[in-house]
Each structure stands twice: as structure tokens, then as C-alpha cells.
Amino acid sequence: xxxxxxxxxxxSRGIKNLVTRLPVTSDVVARFVAGESTVQxxxxxxxxAGAGLKITIDYLGEDTxxxxxxxxxxxxxVDLLGRLRDAELTPAAEVSVKLSAxxxxxxxxxxxxxxxxxxxxxxxxxxxxxxxxxxxxxxTTDSTLSVLRxxxxxxxxxxxxxxxxxxxxxxxxxxxxxxxxxxxxCKGAYNEPESVxxxxxxxxxxxYVRCLKILLAGPGYPMLATxxxxxxxxxxxxxRDNVRPIDSYELQMLYGIRPTEQQRLVNLxxxxxxxxxxxxxxxxxxxxxxxxxxxxxxxxxxxxVSKN
Ligand SMILES: Cc1cc2nc3c(=O)[nH]c(=O)nc-3n(C[C@H](O)[C@H](O)[C@H](O)COP(=O)(O)OP(=O)(O)OC[C@H]3O[C@@H](n4cnc5c(N)ncnc54)[C@H](O)[C@@H]3O)c2cc1C
Numbered sequence: 001x002x003x004x005x006x007x008x009x010x011x012s013r014g015i016k017n018l019v020t021r022l023p024v025t026s027d028v029v030a031r032f033v034a035g036e037s038t039v040q041x042x043x044x045x046x047x048x049a050g051a052g053l054k055i056t057i058d059y060l061g062e063d064t065x066x067x068x069x070x071x072x073x074x075x076x077x078v079d080l081l082g083r084l085r086d087a088e089l090t091p092a093a094e095v096s097v098k099l100s101a102x103x104x105x106x107x108x109x110x111x112x113x114x115x116x117x118x119x120x121x122x123x124x125x126x127x128x129x130x131x132x133x134x135x136x137x138x139x140t141t142d143s144t145l146s147v148l149r150x151x152x153x154x155x156x157x158x159x160x161x162x163x164x165x166x167x168x169x170x171x172x173x174x175x176x177x178x179x180x181x182x183x184x185x186c187k188g189a190y191n192e193p194e195s196v197x198x199x200x201x202x203x204x205x206x207x208y209v210r211c212l213k214i215l216l217a218g219p220g221y222p223m224l225a226t227x228x229x230x231x232x233x234x235x236x237x238x239x240r241d242n243v244r245p246i247d248s249y250e251l252q253m254l255y256g257i258r259p260t261e262q263q264r265l266v267n268l269x270x271x272x273x274x275x276x277x278x279x280x281x282x283x284x285x286x287x288x289x290x291x292x293x294x295x296x297x298x299x300x301x302x303x304x305v306s307k308n
Contacts, residue, residue, distance in 0.1 A: 002291070002297070003292070006287060007191035007287065007288070016283055019286070020283050028299055028300045029286060032256045032285070032286060033060070034276050034277065034278045035278050037278070038079065038278070040278060041278035042087055044278075045057060045087075045089050045276060048274050049089055049093065051266065052266045053092075053262060053266055053272050054092050054093070054250065055089075055092060055093040055094075055273060055274050055276050056094050056095060056252070056273055057093055057095050058095070058098075058276065058285075059073065059076050059080060059095075059097075059278065060277050060279035060282050061098065061101035062100045062101050062136065062281070062284050063100050063105060063284070064100060064102065064105070064106070065105075065106075066106075067103060067106060067112065070113070071116075073101045073102055073116070074102055074116035074120060076279075077097065077120045077123065078120065080095065081095065081123040081126070081127040081129070082127065084127055084129070091130075093129060094130045094131065094273075095120070095124060095131055096132045096161075096275060097117060097132070098134045099113040099136070099140065099143070099147060100140065104140060104143060110143050110146065113143075117147060117151055118151060121154070121155040125155060130157045130182070131151075131155070131158050131159070133147065133148055133151075133159070133160045134161050135161035135186070136190065137190040137191075138196045141166065141168070141172075145172065148160045156180050159181075159184060159221075159223065160176065160182075160183060160184070161185075161186055162176070162184070162185055162211065163186055163187065164185060164187050164188060164204055165192060165198050165199075166196055166197050167198070168196075169211055170207070170210055170214065173185070173214040174214055176220065177215050177219070177220050178218065178219065179219045180220070181221065182220065183215055183221070184225045185215060185222065185223065185224060185226075186225040186226065187205075187226065189291070189292065190288075205228070205230070205231065208231055209231070209234055212234065216238045217238075221249065221250075223251075223252050223273065224249065224251050225253070226253075227261070246270065247271060250270075250271035250272065250273050251265055251271065251273070252273045253273075253274060254274070254275045254289070255274050255275060255277060
């Protein structure tokens with residue numbers, strides 16, 4: 001209920017103006033966002049890599065409304081990848097990309113987003129790493145998976161995120177559980193209607209397990225993106241049941257969420273990747289993190305009062 005209300009409210013311009021007056025250094029933003037600059041993102045990446053974690057970096061931005069903005073996002077990724085290579089942080093670090101930030105919603109947006117994503121995949125290959133396409137609201141899923149198919153012709157290691165809450169996702173898992181395919185499975189963070197998605201948390205968990213079974217039984221490279229201890233335990237058991245080598249899948253969590261658990265899993269020998277967002281455009285990302293956990297809202301409200 002609160003989750004839906006927050007995700008719905010996030011579209012109000014007034015609320016966005018109020019919230020974005022928070023500095024990135026405020027506690028609530030800094031908990032989830034690694035900084036505004038590429039230098040800060042690289043410093044945070046270096047620290048995580050030093051502790052044995054892998055990283056996927058997201059240059060924050062979504063719902064781009066102009067060609068210029070889409071071009072700028074693509075350039076920022078190319079610059080980031082060059083710097084990661086120079087800093088010898090690849091292949092430990094890869095990048096995550098939202099196609100809506102690359103212009104997917106513009107007229108002829110799929111073509112524009114594909115061109116930009118192709119350029120970013122080329123830069124990633126040169127830097128010795130890979131790209132994963134984030135999943136956004138359900139209206140974009142077909143377009144994102146179509147861009148993925150095109151990208152994989154030239155860059156077969158390009159990955160994609162699937163959201164277990166969508167009814168369609170079991171089928172998408174079957175399609176993508178193929179040799180060389182990298183699939184990041186998450187629960188799903190958008191405000192979706194009952195016509196396309198499970199809205200009950202237990203139903204979402206059950207769907208997540210069904211998807212896990214498909215991905216972990218297949219020859220692809222599953223990426224289990226969840227902080228949910230039960231789902232992690234089930235995922236690790238399924239990996240053992242399928243006699244998967246420990247380097248044939250990975251666990252993934254978000255920057256700032258359950259960091260002690262991330263490190264504990266690394267110490268047990270698991271591959272763990274942290275999704276690390278940076279940049280100025282953190283509003284949409286932050287609202288989704290608040291909506292996931294009611295306790296975060298109080299923390300957030302206190303920070304608005306004390307720092308704004
Ligand atoms: C690597 C990664 C990439 C993702 N990419 C996408 C994407 O492309 N598209 C998309 O729709 N969603 C994405 N998500 C978000 C995902 O869909 C969920 O909304 C999010 O992970 C919370 O679900 P959960 O599986 O952790 O389970 P939950 O049941 O929500 O959480 C389990 C436990 O984790 C902790 N926790 C979870 N979220 C928070 C939080 N915000 N603050 C504090 N503690 C928390 C709590 O202890 C909670 O009890 C991604 C998540 C990860 C980890």
C-alpha cells in the first residue's frame with residue numbers, strides 16, 4: 001500500500017522539487033548513491049573490488065526527453081568505461097544501462113537507444129568488460145528485449161534484467177536460459193497493475209523461485225539480484241542441486257543494502273556483485289529504494305527536515 005502510494009507520488013513535480021533540494025551528501029542519498037562524479041564512483045568501485053566484490057555501475061538517469069540528453073548519457077558511459085580500464089578495474093566492474101536514459105521513449109526511440117547501447121557495448125568490450133540492460137516499467141519490456149537480441153549479435157555477453165513480478169517473465173526466462181546469456185533476476189521495483197504483474201509479495205516470491213529454477217537449470221549465466229535471505233538460500237540450494245560450478249552464476253545486491261551480508265557471502269567464496277549508482281539524477285532511483293522498505297521513509301523524512 002505504502003509502496004504503491006510512494007511510487008505514485010514520485011511522479012509529482014512538487015515532490016520531486018522538494019526532494020531534489022537534498023544534497024547528495026545527505027545521509028539518505030549517500031546511503032544508496034556512491035556520489036555525483038565519476039571520480040567518486042571509481043573510488044567506491046576500487047574500495048569494493050579491494051574487498052573481493054564485483055561491481056556494476058549505473059550512471060543515474062532515466063526517462064530522457066531530448067536527443068541531446070540521450071547523447072550525453074551515452075558519452076558519459078563511454079568516458080566511464082575508459083576510466084575503469086585505465087584504473088584496471090575491469091573486468092571486476094561492468095556497467096548497467098537504462099535504455100530510457102538513452103532515448104528509448106523519444107520518437108524512433110528504440111533505434112536511438114540501440115545505437116547508443118551498441119556504442120556503449122563497444123566501449124565495454126574495448127575495456128574488457130560487459131553491459132547489462134536494466135528493466136524498467138512493463139511498457140518497455142518488449143522493446144528492451146528486442147534491443148538485447150540486436151546487441152547480442154555483436155556482443156553476445158550483453159546481459160539483461162528480468163522482473164519476477166511480471167506474469168510474462170517465466171517465458172522470458174525460458175527464452176533467455178541459453179548458452180552465453182547473462183540474466184539478472186530481480187523481483188521488480190515499479191508500480192505495475194494487476195493486469196501484468198503479481199502484486200502480492202508472496203506471489204512475487206513464488207514467481208521468483210519458478211524463474212530461478214529455469215535459469216539455474218539452463219546453460220546461461222544467472223545473476224541472482226535480491227537481498228531476500230530466503231530467496232538467496234533457495235538459489236544457492238538450486239545451484240548445488242544443478243551441480244553448478246561456483247563461477248557459473250553470481251549473487252547481486254544494491255549499494256548500501258545489506259553490506260555486511262555482501263561481504264559474508266564473498267568470504268564464503270561466492271561471487272557477489274554490487275549495483276553501484278552515481279550521478280545527479282538520483283530521484284527516481286531513491287524513490288524506488290524508499291518504496292521497498294517502509295522503515296526508510298522515516299529516515300528520509302528526518303533528513304528532509306534536518307538538512308533541507
Ligand atoms: C543488482 C540489482 C539490480 C536491480 N535492477 C533492477 C531493475 O533493473 N529493474 C527493477 O525493476 N528492479 C531492479 N532491482 C530492484 C528489485 O526489483 C527489488 O525492488 C529490490 O531488490 C528489493 O527486493 P528484494 O529482492 O531485495 O526483496 P525484499 O523482500 O524487498 O527485501 C528483502 C530484504 O532486503 C532488505 N532490503 C531490500 N530493499 C531494501 C531497501 N530499499 N532498503 C533497505 N533494505 C532493503 C531488507 O532487509 C528486506 O527485508 C534490482 C535489484 C538488485 C539487487
